[in-house]
Amino acid sequence: xxxxxxxxxxxxxxxxxxxxxxxxxxxxxxxxxxxxxxxxxxxxxxxxxxxxxxxxxxxxxxxxxxxxxxxxxxxxxxxxxxxxxxxxxxxxxxxxxxxxxxxxxxxxxxxxxxxxxxxxxxxxxxxxxxxxxxxxxxxxxxxxxxxxxxxxxxxxxxxxxxxxx
Amino acid sequence: xxxxxxxxxxxxxxxxxxxxxxxxxxxxxxxxxxxxxxxxxxxxxxxxxxxxxxxxxxxxxxxxxxxxxxxxxxxxxxxxxxxxxxxxxxxxxxxxxxxxxxxxxxxxxxxxxxxxxxxxxxxxxxxxxxxxxxxxxxxxxxxxxxxxxxxxxxxxxxxxxxxxx
Numbered sequence: 001x002x003x004x005x006x007x008x009x010x011x012x013x014x015x016x017x018x019x020x021x022x023x024x025x026x027x028x029x030x031x032x033x034x035x036x037x038x039x040x041x042x043x044x045x046x047x048x049x050x051x052x053x054x055x056x057x058x059x060x061x062x063x064x065x066x067x068x069x070x071x072x073x074x075x076x077x078x079x080x081x082x083x084x085x086x087x088x089x090x091x092x093x094x095x096x097x098x099x100x101x102x103x104x105x106x107x108x109x110x111x112x113x114x115x116x117x118x119x120x121x122x123x124x125x126x127x128x129x130x131x132x133x134x135x136x137x138x139x140x141x142x143x144x145x146x147x148x149x150x151x152x153x154x155x156x157x158x159x160x161x162x163x164x165x
Numbered sequence: 166x167x168x169x170x171x172x173x174x175x176x177x178x179x180x181x182x183x184x185x186x187x188x189x190x191x192x193x194x195x196x197x198x199x200x201x202x203x204x205x206x207x208x209x210x211x212x213x214x215x216x217x218x219x220x221x222x223x224x225x226x227x228x229x230x231x232x233x234x235x236x237x238x239x240x241x242x243x244x245x246x247x248x249x250x251x252x253x254x255x256x257x258x259x260x261x262x263x264x265x266x267x268x269x270x271x272x273x274x275x276x277x278x279x280x281x282x283x284x285x286x287x288x289x290x291x292x293x294x295x296x297x298x299x300x301x302x303x304x305x306x307x308x309x310x311x312x313x314x315x316x317x318x319x320x321x322x323x324x325x326x327x328x329x330x
Contacts, residue, residue: 013179013280014295022299047212048317115178130179134187135327138306142326145310152213161307162300 016115020107023137024100025164030060030140031096032159033147034089042089047153056143057092061085063136065099067121068106071114071129079122181280185272188302189265190329195225195305196261197324198312199254207254212318221308222257226250228301230264232286233271236279236294244287 014022034042034057043054062081070077085095115130125132148158179187199207199222208219227246235242250260280295290297313323 011277013177013181013184013277016178018295019178022296026303047314048320050314050317112176112178130183131187137303138191139326141303141306142310142313145307146314148307149212149215149311149314152215155213161304 016107016110016112019133020104023107023133024103026137026140026144027096027100027103028164029159029161030057030144030147031093032163033144033151034092034096036151036156036158037089037147038154038156039089041150041154042092043087045150045154047150050146053143053147053150054092055081056147057096058083058085059143060140061095061099063139065102065106067132067136068103068110070121071119071132072106072109076120076123079124181272181275181277184298185269188272188298189268191302191305191309192261192265192268193329194324194326195222195309195312196258197328198309198316199257199261201316201321201323202254202312203319203321204254206315206319207257208252210315210319212315215311218308218312218315219257220246221312222261223248223250224308225305226260226264228304230267230271232297232301233268233275235286236284236297237271237274239284241285241288244289 034053037045037053041052043052046052059081062079062083066077066079085092110129115128115133117129118127119129119132120126121132125135127135148161151158199218202210202218206217208217211217224246227244227248231242231244250257275294280293280298282294283292284294284297285291286297290300292300313326316323
């Protein structure tokens with residue numbers, strides 16, 4: 001598998017490994033945004049009647065590992081963005097870091113041939129594995145951008161958008 | 166060229182054509198967000214001391230066609246997000262639609278082999294053609310997510326995130 005991918009590297013727009021690193025880079029930035037929120041405001045603050053950032057993070061949790069588990073196992077599961085992850089930022093960050101490892105493990109089980117396969121994620125989102133994985137990343141960027149506005153409105157400087165370290 | 170790409174399709178994580186369609190799908194959504202803003206608020210409204218949405222769109226204009234022109238021509242140009250595109254939403258939307266066509270024309274001139282090539286965009290952003298193009302899309306999603314908060318704070322319902330029609 002490794003060899004197959006490497007041999008194709010010069011003709012790949014993006015390799016599965018690069019896609020994973022791109023996703024994890026964005027996840028590192030989102031982690032910094034969680035850290036930047038004051039404890040209370042992470043759970044209570046919002047603008048324009050929207051959800052607090054903790055609720056958006058719950059949505060990200062509901063997508064990442066459950067979605068990848070379904071792609072790898074090919075067993076349909078229920079989408080549930082209201083699971084309980086605790087009441088402190090520390091608990092959310094611990095879950096975040098667990099997911100980082102699980103995402104790495106699961107991603108490596110998706111062969112390059114599967115990205116163009118059509119699936120119906122959570123029994124409802126029909127599209128290629130590729131388009132579903134792109135949605136995981138895009139949706140995280142979208143909500144994190146909203147978190148940036150919350151931080152600015154709280155007079156807190158968000159991390160640089162290009163910092164994926 | 167067309168044949169080369171098509172023969173590889175089953176083993177491509179994403180083809181250049183799919184990447185372009187993904188980008189244009191996001192651009193169609195951003196266009197809906199521009200349309201959703203009231204005329205005055207597009208240029209004047211913001212939250213948390215941030216830029217109005219029109220200024221973010223100017224940044225998107227400064228990246229998309231100038232960036233692709235540089236990738237295709239391999240001539241370095243200056244990054245300038247303060248160009249004048251007029252003072253009405255209609256003028257911004259006209260520029261948006263012109264760019265849609267130009268992006269299609271330019272993108273088709275980037276061969277699949279070039280995505281892994283290292284460049285220094287605008288003389289300063291070093292990375293692969295791939296990582297630069299990913300930045301174009303990600304940066305647009307990021308700022309558009311901020312535009313969603315502005316709309317919500319203005320009591321305006323933004324378009325559905327998944328609507329790329």
